[in-house]
Structures are given as structure tokens and as C-alpha cells.
Amino acid sequence: MKHLFAFFLLVLAAALPATASDTPLKDPVQEAAARELMKEIRCLVCQNQSIEDSNADLAKDLRDIVREQVALGATPDQVRAYLVDRYGDWVLLKPPVNRLTWFLWGSPFLVLGGVLIAVVSSRKKAAVSEPLTSEEQARLDELLRAAPESDQIKGSEKQ
Amino acid sequence: MTGFKRFIPLLIVLLLGAVFFKSMTDGHNPKEIKSVRIDKPAPVFSLRLLADEKIQATDAILKTGKPVLVNFFASWCAPCRAEHESLMTLAFDKGIPIIGIAYKDDPIKSQRFLDSLGNPFAQVVVDRAGRAGIDWGVTGVPETFLVDGDGIVRYRHWGPIVGDAAIGRVMAAVEDLE
Numbered sequence A: 001m002k003h004l005f006a007f008f009l010l011v012l013a014a015a016l017p018a019t020a021s022d023t024p025l026k027d028p029v030q031e032a033a034a035r036e037l038m039k040e041i042r043c044l045v046c047q048n049q050s051i052e053d054s055n056a057d058l059a060k061d062l063r064d065i066v067r068e069q070v071a072l073g074a075t076p077d078q079v080r081a082y083l084v085d086r087y088g089d090w091v092l093l094k095p096p097v098n099r100l101t102w103f104l105w106g107s108p109f110l111v112l113g114g115v116l117i118a119v120v121s122s123r124k125k126a127a128v129s130e131p132l133t134s135e136e137q138a139r140l141d142e143l144l145r146a147a148p149e150s151d152q153i154k155g156s157e158k159q
Numbered sequence B: 001m002t003g004f005k006r007f008i009p010l011l012i013v014l015l016l017g018a019v020f021f022k023s024m025t026d027g028h029n030p031k032e033i034k035s036v037r038i039d040k041p042a043p044v045f046s047l048r049l050l051a052d053e054k055i056q057a058t059d060a061i062l063k064t065g066k067p068v069l070v071n072f073f074a075s076w077c078a079p080c081r082a083e084h085e086s087l088m089t090l091a092f093d094k095g096i097p098i099i100g101i102a103y104k105d106d107p108i109k110s111q112r113f114l115d116s117l118g119n120p121f122a123q124v125v126v127d128r129a130g131r132a133g134i135d136w137g138v139t140g141v142p143e144t145f146l147v148d149g150d151g152i153v154r155y156r157h158w159g160p161i162v163g164d165a166a167i168g169r170v171m172a173a174v175e176d177l178e
Helices: A002-015 A028-040 A057-071 A076-087 A102-127 A134-158 B005-025 B078-093 B107-117 B131-135 B164-177
Strands: B046-048 B056-058 B068-073 B098-103 B123-127 B143-147 B153-158
Touching: A028 A057, A028 A076, A057 A076, A057 B131, B046 B123, B068 B078, B078 B098, B078 B107, B078 B164, B098 B107, B098 B131, B107 B123, B123 B131, B143 B164, B153 B164
Parallel strands: B068 B098, B098 B123
Antiparallel strands: B046 B056, B068 B143, B143 B153
């Protein structure tokens, strides 16, 4: 029984990938910086996970690269640039603002602007009216003078 | 509502339908990531030859003045087996030199893989750690790049080259260079 258990342990150990080390950096500050970066980097195999969350082999390799570069003193921007150089902007979970993505980032403001323009222009239309011509004014005065009478008519109609 | 205005919602629906139908049927794989290597020089590398561990090959082997295919493969990768026949066709029937890069693979197993299926590669180099793969922006094997005579990457085929249509696309990219 003991032997069998040892055998299973061996099998398990063999199944673990040997190439990727995934050991944390010795300097806790650097390790924390590397971890922060890993949260921003997309795993290119599973695609909707960061490399920090992913178990894919490629994600492990990319974690190693991030740690390696941070240990060498690369700034977060330099590490990002290294990866973008190879995999494109897509490797960043948060797309950067650039020539290709301005519409993506700008669209909420464009929609908001459009709505504002629509609201303002419809209000203007309602508020502004042509002044009455003298003829219209005369007719209005006449109607107002006749108003009490018409009320009486309405009243009689009701009955 | 005027006569035309009332048809606008219908037009929008039809237009969206056409867009969705097109993106469903054009054979585009949404998981495919666009290569940023296209029209840029091939990454610098120095890797040992599969045939001889004492010999390092560099990216200079890509600059032969003629188009070269670079194929990332591994013995552990099933789609690589599926595409192997196509690589043989490209190498021997179409006469395109192919450089093989054995990605994260035990060289002994890579050799066994080629011994049993045939070797379509002009040269095979060993990328044991997978770093060359990352430099090329490879997300998984197989992946194939077309490099022109000056060492500039011109085309990338994502996933296995299987079937005449896929071979045709690679050949069209080669012919575009000439």
C-alpha cells in the first residue's frame, strides 16, 4: 500500500510541468510589482483570464518572463512593451488608448454628446415660437373677449 | 411617420443580420490573435540544431534570398500530426524550404516524430524553453510563418495547415512575394 502511494506521488510529480519554474522573486517589493503586472496580462491560450489566474503552460512562461524582467529592473511600461511587441495590444487586458482604440474609449462620450445635442435641440424647438402677427393678435383678443360666452355655451351643452 | 421612415428599423435589423451572418460564415476563428510580426523582421534567435546539439543556428538561416516557411511544431501536439502531410506537400511538391522549430519538446521525441512521419524540414532547431516561440508571438503549436528572402515576416498561418484550401492560402502568400 505504501509503495502504491509513493508510486502515485511520483506519477503526480511527473505530470507537473518541469520547464516553468514559477518561483516567486526573493525581493517582496519586486514580487509584488510582478504580481500587479501579471493581473494586467492576458493569457493567450485561455484568453479571458490574466496570466496570474491561468494554469496554461504559456501563462507560466509569461509569468517567468515578467518576473525575470522585473528582477532585471525593467519598469512596468517596459515589461508591457516587451509583451505588446510580441503579441500586440491584445495581450493587455485593458486596451491602451491609441489610433486603433480611440473609438472604443471615446464611444461612451460620443453617445453622451449625441444625446445631449438631441435633448437641447428638441427643447429649443419647443421653447422658441414665432411672435404673433398683428392679425393673429387681434383674433386672439377677440377670442378672449368671447371666452365667457363660450363657457356658457359649453355649460348649456352639458345639460 | 413618412413612408420611408417606418422602414428604418427593418433596414437596421436586416443589416445587422447580414453582418452577423457574414462573421459566422467567413471561416474566421475568434480565438485567433492577429500577429504583430507581419511586415517586421523575423525575431533574432540562436538555437541548437536538432541534428547536432553542438551547432547553433541563428536567424541568418532565414535570409536565403528566397521565401522560407518557419513551422513551430512539437511531437506532443496532435494537430501537428494532422498538418504533417501538408508540410510534406509544401516541401517536396511545391519546393518551399521549411525551417522547423521544435517547440517545448524533448529533442529525442522530436527526432522520433520526424523519423516515423517523414522530415519535411530543411533544418530543425530546438526551442526547448519556448522562448523563441514567445519572441515570434506564438500562442500554441502548430503555427507557421512565411519569411521573405530578406528575413521579413510576411504571412502567418494560425493553427494546422490542413486541406487544399489551407495549402492554397499559404501558396498564395508565397506567390505574392514573387
